[in-house]
Amino acid sequence: MTLFxxxxxxxxxxxxxxxxxxxxxxxxxxxxxxPSLSPAHLAARQWFLARAAAAGLETAVDAAGNHSAIxxxxxxxxxxxxxxxxxxxxxxxxxxxxxxxxxVLAALEALRTVQEAGVALPVDLEAIDFTDEEGTLVGELGSxxxxxxxxxxMLAQPRGGRAALEAGLARAGLSEAALFTAxxxxxxxxxxxxxxxxxxxxxxxxxxxxGVVTAIVGITSYRLTYTGRANHAGxxxxxxxxxxxxGAATFTLTAREMVVRDxxxxxxxxxxxxxxxGAFNIIPGLAELALEFRASDxxxxxxxxxxxxxxxxxxxxxxxxxxxxxxxxxxxxxxMSARAQAAIxxxxxxxxLTHIELVSxxxxxxxxxxxxxxxxxxxxxxxxGLSHSxxxxxxxxxxxxxxxVLLRAALKLAETAA
Amino acid sequence: MTLFxxxxxxxxxxxxxxxxxxxxxxxxxxxxxxPSLSPAHLAARQWFLARAAAAGLETAVDAAGNHSAIxxxxxxxxxxxxxxxxxxxxxxxxxxxxxxxxxVLAALEALRTVQEAGVALPVDLEAIDFTDEEGTLVGELGSxxxxxxxxxxMLAQPRGGRAALEAGLARAGLSEAALFTAxxxxxxxxxxxxxxxxxxxxxxxxxxxxGVVTAIVGITSYRLTYTGRANHAGxxxxxxxxxxxxGAATFTLTAREMVVRDxxxxxxxxxxxxxxxGAFNIIPGLAELALEFRASDxxxxxxxxxxxxxxxxxxxxxxxxxxxxxxxxxxxxxxMSARAQAAIxxxxxxxxLTHIELVSxxxxxxxxxxxxxxxxxxxxxxxxGLSHSxxxxxxxxxxxxxxxVLLRAALKLAETAA
Numbered sequence: 001m002t003l004f005x006x007x008x009x010x011x012x013x014x015x016x017x018x019x020x021x022x023x024x025x026x027x028x029x030x031x032x033x034x035p036s037l038s039p040a041h042l043a044a045r046q047w048f049l050a051r052a053a054a055a056g057l058e059t060a061v062d063a064a065g066n067h068s069a070i071x072x073x074x075x076x077x078x079x080x081x082x083x084x085x086x087x088x089x090x091x092x093x094x095x096x097x098x099x100x101x102x103x104v105l106a107a108l109e110a111l112r113t114v115q116e117a118g119v120a121l122p123v124d125l126e127a128i129d130f131t132d133e134e135g136t137l138v139g140e141l142g143s144x145x146x147x148x149x150x151x152x153x154m155l156a157q158p159r160g161g162r163a164a165l166e167a168g169l170a171r172a173g174l175s176e177a178a179l180f181t182a183x184x185x186x187x188x189x190x191x192x193x194x195x196x197x198x199x200x201x202x203x204x205x206x207x208x209x210x211g212v213v214t215a216i217v218g219i220t221s222y223r224l225t226y227t228g229r230a231n232h233a234g235x236x237x238x239x240x241x242x243x244x245x246x247g248a249a250t251f252t253l254t255a256r257e258m259v260v261r262d263x264x265x266x267x268x269x270x271x272x273x274x275x276x277x278g279a280f281n282i283i284p285g286l287a288e289l290a291l292e293f294r295a296s297d298x299x300x301x302x303x304x305x306x307x308x309x310x311x312x313x314x315x316x317x318x319x320x321x322x323x324x325x326x327x328x329x330x331x332x333x334x335x336m337s338a339r340a341q342a343a344i345x346x347x348x349x350x351x352x353l354t355h356i357e358l359v360s361x362x363x364x365x366x367x368x369x370x371x372x373x374x375x376x377x378x379x380x381x382x383x384x385g386l387s388h389s390x391x392x393x394x395x396x397x398x399x400x401x402x403x404x405v406l407l408r409a410a411l412k413l414a415e416t417a418a
Numbered sequence: 419m420t421l422f423x424x425x426x427x428x429x430x431x432x433x434x435x436x437x438x439x440x441x442x443x444x445x446x447x448x449x450x451x452x453p454s455l456s457p458a459h460l461a462a463r464q465w466f467l468a469r470a471a472a473a474g475l476e477t478a479v480d481a482a483g484n485h486s487a488i489x490x491x492x493x494x495x496x497x498x499x500x501x502x503x504x505x506x507x508x509x510x511x512x513x514x515x516x517x518x519x520x521x522v523l524a525a526l527e528a529l530r531t532v533q534e535a536g537v538a539l540p541v542d543l544e545a546i547d548f549t550d551e552e553g554t555l556v557g558e559l560g561s562x563x564x565x566x567x568x569x570x571x572m573l574a575q576p577r578g579g580r581a582a583l584e585a586g587l588a589r590a591g592l593s594e595a596a597l598f599t600a601x602x603x604x605x606x607x608x609x610x611x612x613x614x615x616x617x618x619x620x621x622x623x624x625x626x627x628x629g630v631v632t633a634i635v636g637i638t639s640y641r642l643t644y645t646g647r648a649n650h651a652g653x654x655x656x657x658x659x660x661x662x663x664x665g666a667a668t669f670t671l672t673a674r675e676m677v678v679r680d681x682x683x684x685x686x687x688x689x690x691x692x693x694x695x696g697a698f699n700i701i702p703g704l705a706e707l708a709l710e711f712r713a714s715d716x717x718x719x720x721x722x723x724x725x726x727x728x729x730x731x732x733x734x735x736x737x738x739x740x741x742x743x744x745x746x747x748x749x750x751x752x753x754m755s756a757r758a759q760a761a762i763x764x765x766x767x768x769x770x771l772t773h774i775e776l777v778s779x780x781x782x783x784x785x786x787x788x789x790x791x792x793x794x795x796x797x798x799x800x801x802x803g804l805s806h807s808x809x810x811x812x813x814x815x816x817x818x819x820x821x822x823v824l825l826r827a828a829l830k831l832a833e834t835a836a
Binding site for chain 2: 198199200201202217219221231232233234235236237238239240243245246248249250252253256259260267268269270271272273274275278279280281282283284287290291292294328360361362363385386387388
C-alpha cells in the first residue's frame with residue numbers, strides 16, 4: 001500500500017498551532033514566542049494532546065513533561081517496541097513557526113495516516129513532543145530525561161538560570177526530582193525519526209527537496225582570555241605595547257582562515273569579545289573571547305580542538321601576551337543510524353524526491369537519542385538558510401514532502417525493526 | 419645669579435602631600451587616590467595653600483576652584499603680567515604620587531626660591547593647581563574655565579556624570595554658574611610652564627634627563643559599528659556568513675599595521691569591542707568598537723583620520739558588512755610656544771642636563787592654555803613608562819632636575835616676557 005499524509009489536515013494543524021504564541025501575526029514574517037514551559041508553550045502542548053485525542057489516538061505525558069500521541073500496533077503476543085517520531089513545540093524567544101513544530105505535526109499526521117489506512121505494523125508508533133529542546137531552560141531536557149542522560153549537574157546550573165527552571169517546572173506541574181524517572185529502557189524502543197527544517201542554506205541553494213542527515217555535529221566551547229598590559233593609549237609607543245585586543249583579533253581572523261582551509265565542513269565562531277578596562281584611551285590589558293567550534297565526527301572534532309588551541313597559544317607567544325583557556329564542555333558528534341538513513345533514502349526515492357546527505361550543524365533531540373536507539377533525521381529546505389527568527393520559512397510543498405518521507409521512512413524502519 | 423631649588427624642602431613637601439589620600443602606603447608601590455573634588459583632593463589643596471602661606475606667599479582660589487600661590491614682583495608702575503607655573507593635585511582613582519603633584523610642588527618651590535633669592539623679575543609668578551585635570555568629573559575643568567574655553571555643553575554631559583559633578587562642586591563650595599567667571603584676560607598672562615612626568619618610556623629608555631615638549635597631541639575618537647547578519651553558528655556554512663566580528667577584528671589589526679608603517683609617531687587604539695547578540699553559538703550580527711587616534715599636528719591628525727575611515731569602509735566592503743561611524747570629537751593638537759621651548763632648552767643646558775624634544779601623547783592643562791599664552795612643558799623620566807597606577811615612579815634626582823629646569827626656564831621666560 002502506498003501511503004501519503006493528508007496535506008490539508010496537516011496544513012490546518014500547522015496554522016492552528018502557529019496561532020498559539022503568535023508574534024507579528026499580520027506581517028510577512030509571522031513568528032511564534034513559545035519559550036519552554038511558558039504559558040504559550042503549555043497551551044501548544046495541550047492543543048497537541050487534544051488533536052491526538054480527537055483522532056482517537058492514546059495520549060500520554062511523562063515525568064519530564066514530554067507529550068505523546070500513541071498509535072498501538074494491536075499485537076498482543078510478545079512485548080511491542082515503540083518507534084518514536086517527534087520533535088518539539090517550544091521555540092526560541094521570538095522564533096519561527098517551523099522549527100520543531102513541523103516535526104511534531106508531521107509525526108502526528110503520520111500516526112493518523114497509518115491509523116486510517118489500517119496498516120499492520122510490528123511496532124507501536126509514538127508522536128512525541130520533547131520538553132525544552134531549544135534550551136530556554138536546560139536544553140534537550142526532555143530527550144535527556146527519556147534517554148537517562150539527564151544529570152543533577154545539568155539542573156544545578158541550567159543555561160537559563162535556576163529561577164527560570166523552577167518557575168517553568170512549577171508552571172507545568174513537574175517535579176524536579178521526578179524528571180529522572182522519565183527514563184525509558186532502550187529495549188522498549190525501535191528507533192527515533194525526526195523531520196526538521198535544515199536551518200542552513202544547502203538544500204535551498206542546490207534546489208534539493210530532502211536532506212538525509214548523516215550525523216549531528218559535536219560542539220566544543222572555550223572561553224579564551226589574553227592578558228597583556230593596560231596602558232596609556234597616548235604615551236605608550238606603538239611598538240612598546242602589550243595589547244591584548246590585538247591577540248584576540250589575530251586569533252579570530254586566523255582561526256577562521258585555518259578552519260576554512262584545513263577543516264572543510266567544520267565551523268568555528270567567535271561569538272563575543274570583551275576588552276578590559278574597556279576605555280577609548282587605554283590599551284586593552286585583557287581580552288576575553290567566546291569560542292565555539294563544530295565537527296561531525298569525534299576524531300575531527302578532537303583535531304580541530306588541538307589545532308585551535310595551538311593557534312591560540314602561538315598568537316599569545318608571538319604577541320607577548322598570556323593566554324588562559326577555560327573549557328566549557330559541549331557535546332560529542334552523533335552519527336545517525338545507517339538503517340535510519342537507508343529508510344529515509346528509500347522513502348525519498350519512493351516519492352521521486354531529490355535528496356542529498358547532510359551533516360546537521362545544529363543540535364537536536366536526535367543526538368541525545370542516537371546512542372540509545374537507531375535514530376535518523378530528515379531535513380527540508382529553509383529559505384535563505386534562516387531559523388530562530390520570524391523570517392524562518394519553508395515552502396508548504398517542502399513541508400508536505402518532508403511529512404511523506406517521515407511517514408514512509410517510519411514504515412520502512414518499522415518493518416526492519418520488528 | 420645661579421639659582422637652585424631646595425631639594426630637601428621639595429622632598430619634605432612631596433612626602434607630606436603623598437600621604438594625603440595615600441593607598442598601598444606601606445608597600446613598594448605607594449599611590450594616591452585623590453579623584454577631583456573628593457575629600458582627599460580638597461584636603462591636598464588646603465595643605466597646598468597652607469604651605470604657600472607658611473612661605474609668606476599670597477594665596478588665592480578662583481571661581482573654578484583653581485588654587486594658587488602668588489609671588490608678587492613688587493613693581494608698582496604699569497600693570498604686571500603673571501607667569502603661571504603649575505599642574506594639578508587631583509589623581510586618577512588609585513593613581514600615582516607623581517602625576518600632577520610634582521608639577522605643583524616644583525612650582526611652589528620655584529616661587530619660594532625666587533622669593534628667598536630676592537630676584538627682581540618683570541612679572542608676577544603664580545604656582546597654580548588646576549581643578550579636575552584628570553577628568554574624573556569633566557576633564558581640564560579648571561584650565562578651561564581660566565582660559566574661557568569652558569562651555570555649558572561640557573558641563574551638561576560630563577564624562578563622570580552629572581551627579582558626580584554636582585556633588586563635587588557642592589563639596590568644594592563652588593557654584594556651577596560661577597565657573598565661567600574664572601576666565602582671565604590673556605593680556606594679564608605672561609605664559610605657562612608645567613613640569614610633569616613623561617608617562618611614557620622614551621626618556622627612561624634613552625637615559626635622557628629632560629624632555630622638551632614640542633606639542634601635545636590632538637585626539638580624535640569614533641565609535642565604529644559593523645553590521646552583518648546574526649545567524650546560527652552551526653548551520654551557516656563558513657563561506658555564507660556575514661560575520662560583523664571579522665570586520666571589527668580585521669580593522670583592528672590593519673589599523674595598527676597601517677599606523678606603524680605610514681604614521682610614525684602617531685598612535686591608534688581600539689580600546690573596546692562588543693558583539694551582538696553576543697552568544698557562543700550565534701554569528702555576530704553587529705560589532706561595535708571604540709577607536710581613538712592621536713597625532714601631534716593638525717594636518718597629520720586629519721590625514722590619519724581620513725586614512726583610518728577609508729580603511730574602515732574598505733574592510734566593510736570587502737567583508738560584505740555595513741559600517742556606521744559615530745564621531746565623538748576630541749581635541750586639536752597644541753604646539754608648544756617656541757619661546758617656552760627655548761627657555762626650557764637653555765635651562766637644561768645651564769644645568770648640563772641631557773634633553774630631547776618630545777611630543778606629549780597625553781593631554782595636559784598646557785594644551786588648553788597654549789592658544790592663550792606662550793606655554794611649555796618639561797618632562798622627566800617615568801620608570802617603565804608607567805602612570806595612572808601606584809607603580810608610577812620617577813627617581814628623586816630626576817624630580818629635582820625637573821624642578822631646577824622649571825625654575826630656570828621660568829626666569830628665562832620672565833625676562834623675555836617683560
